[in-house]
Amino acid sequence: MTTDHASSNGDAVLDSWIQRETMAEAMIPLIGRLYRENNVILSVHGRSLINQSAVSLLKIHRFARHVDGVLLRPEETLPLLQAMTTLNLGPASINLAKLNLKYAQEGAGRTREEFLRTELADVVDKQGQNTPTGxxxxxxxxxxxxxxxxxxxxxxxxxxxxxxxxxxxxxxxxxxxxxxxxxxxxxxxxxxxxxxxxxxxxxxxxxxxxxxxxxxxxxxxxxxxxxxxxxxxxxxxxxxxxxxxxxxxxxxxxxxxxxxxxxxxAPGKGALKNVVHGINHGTIKDSDKIITAASCTTNAITPVLKVLNDKYGIVHGHVETVHSFTNDQNLTDNFHKGDRRGRSAALNMVLTETGAAKAVAKALPELEGKLTGNSIRVPTPNVSMAILNLTLENGTTKDEVNTYLRDMSLNSELRKQIDFIDSPEVVSTDFVGSRRAGIVDGLATISTDKNLVLYVWYDNEFGYSCQVVRVMEEMAGVHPPEFPALPVRVGETSPALA
Incomplete structure (x- = not known):
């Protein structure tokens, strides 16, 4: 390759980047306007587009290829956003990647505005009509x-x-x-x-x-x-x-x-409702004055356990959590009313108990008495892992169960709770800031017929906080409708009705 040819290729790559960056910059005020004036929340497969830089928007666009198998191009999404601003939309939560893919597959010669008027019909010309008071x-x-x-x-x-x-x-x-x-x-x-x-x-x-x-x-x-x-x-x-x-x-x-x-x-005691959003948030009533959002571990494992139980049936299992240390432990050895927690959190792995396994049954009564659990506190400040060692009623393979869980993370009503990854390089710090309740590590899955071992990462601080906010939205009645709507699949029960 000649120097001139290499330089020409470099210029073409730079020119392409500048064009995409320019389009991303044009998206920013449109996303902000739709959010502030219409209460429209835009995302790409759970990645929020609100308050992002141009480079962050392009990175989120790139992420979509891992989900859809095709590139999400700014030259396609920018016209969609421009069309949305003309429709006087009411409050909505819109997955821009899924909407764009649906337009490519079902647009049938229609303009983007014509397509959006049909697809978003429930909120078109509803600006200000269904807006919550706060x-x-x-x-x-x-x-x-x-x-x-x-x-x-x-x-x-x-x-x-x-x-x-x-x-x-x-x-x-x-x-x-x-x-x-x-x-x-x-x-x-x-x-x-x-x-x-x-x-x-x-x-x-x-x-x-x-x-x-x-x-x-x-x-x-x-x-x-x-x-x-x-x-x-x-x-x-x-x-x-x-x-x-x-x-x-x-x-x-x-x-x-x-x-x-x-x-x-935190997990509540007595008869208080322990709510894991995505699982039993549909049980919240206006008359419920006190609700609990369970624990970070319960939120991380319950969605995964539900989809596994729905498809394969869980006979029994053990949950072992490798959990980052918390404020209730001592930094250096000192008196603590709890067993072992008086020993230095920064220097030791500390074996302790967890109520998360039993707490799962408060959200999923069908698993009552089927799970045991323990926890090992480790010297990291955040991000934990739950190891689910399960005996199933129906056997499966690693590839089959991973394909199923990946599908649940993308196309089920638990897609805000379950994430899936199969990278050979990820470690705990890669999940700091994850907005999902739990992330299945597909490469670590072990399946031998009816014996299954799953590894589920979770940001026990931020991911859990996102779940808490979802419960808050349900209690306040401020959660907007989602588009495109998920198709109802045979045999799948809506968590809101569970």
């Missing part, structure tokens, strides 16, 4: 999960018509408490810096994050706060302290003025 949210506690919930809620704030983060409640830690709380929201050793700007209003005790004014309230008593004095009404209080886990304790929140409902970010 639900006030209070985060009671501002630890690891509380701050991640805040990030997600701020990211989803849009035009302020969905879940609205209004306040956090904490115990005052000192003279510089407000500054330190804001700093912890701004910087995170695991999840990186906050995307956007954060300022503080010391006079009003408010943290301002990307236009969201978060009132910081100091209290140690959940029953005596008057939220109405801050303009907060009918609030959904999310208790992420773990301090109270039964109905009696959590009911204290309902005694405060301005509170309507309570959600616990």
């Amino acid at each position: 639900t006030d949210v209070v985060l009671y506690g501002f630890g690891r999960i509380g701050r991640l919930l805040a990030r997600i809620l701020i990211e989803h704030s849009g035009g302020g018509k969905g879940l609205r983060l209004r306040a956090i409640v904490v115990r005052k830690g000192g003279d510089f408490d407000l500054t330190k709380r804001a700093s912890l929201l701004r910087r995170d050793s695991v999840h990186g810096p906050f995307t956007g700007t954060i300022t503080i209003d010391e006079e009003r005790n408010i943290i301002q994050a990307n236009g969201t004014a978060i009132q910081v309230i100091y209290s140690d008593n959940p029953s005596t706060i008057d939220y109405t004095q801050y303009g907060i009404h009918d609030a959904l209080v999310v208790d992420n302290t773990g301090r109270w886990r039964d109905e009696e304790g959590l009911s204290q929140h309902l005694k405060s003025k301005g509170v309507a409902r309570v959600l616990l970010t």
Whole structure:
């Protein structure tokens, strides 16, 4: 190859990139406008397009080829977005990749606008008609999960018509408490810096994050706060302290003025509903004043166990979690009321118990008494793994079960909960920031007829927080319809009806 020819090829590659980058830049204001003015949430197979850079949008487009087997081209999606802005759409959640693929397969000579008018008929010319009024949210506690919930809620704030983060409640830690709380929201050793700007209003005790004014309230008593004095009404209080886990304790929140409902970010005790979104969120009723979002491990494994039980039947199994250490362990050896947890979390693998296996039955009663579980805490700050060792009623092969699970991660109503990967190079840090509840590692699958071993990664902080937000959306009734709609398949039961 001559130097001139090589240079010509290099120029062509650069020119192609510049063209695609230009189209991606043109998408950004369209995506933002649809989000803020129409409450339309755009994604590509679960990857959000909102608040992305041009390069990030192109990367997300590239990702689609792993799912659909074909390239997703900006020259195809940009005209779709342009057509959407002319339709006065009502609130919707739209998978742009699936919509584009459907247009290519079923467009039948129609213009994009004609196709969209048919495909999105339920929300066309519905701008402002089905828009929720907004639900006030209070985060009671501002630890690891509380701050991640805040990030997600701020990211989803849009035009302020969905879940609205209004306040956090904490115990005052000192003279510089407000500054330190804001700093912890701004910087995170695991999840990186906050995307956007954060300022503080010391006079009003408010943290301002990307236009969201978060009132910081100091209290140690959940029953005596008057939220109405801050303009907060009918609030959904999310208790992420773990301090109270039964109905009696959590009911204290309902005694405060301005509170309507309570959600616990931990497994509940007694008769409280433990909800795993995607599995039993359809059981939430308006009369349910206190709901729990179960645990990160329960959320990670229950969707996978459900689809396996539906197809193969689970006779019994054991769940072993390799779990990152948590705040309830000691950094160095010291007294701890729990067994083994007093030993240094940074230096040891710590064998402990987990209630996640038994908790699965609260969301999936058909697995009652079929699962056991243990946990090994390891010296990593985030991302855990569940090893499912199962005996099945019907045998399968590695290829068959992997194909099935991959299909469930893409085309089932559990696609927001289950992810699938078969890369030979991934390690735990690659899953930091995953928005799925659990990710099946296909290469690690072991199947010998009726004996199956699955490895499921999960971001026990961020992935779980995404599940919590989904439950919050269900409680508040602010989850928009999804497009394209999934086809109903024979033998498949909607999780909302389970």
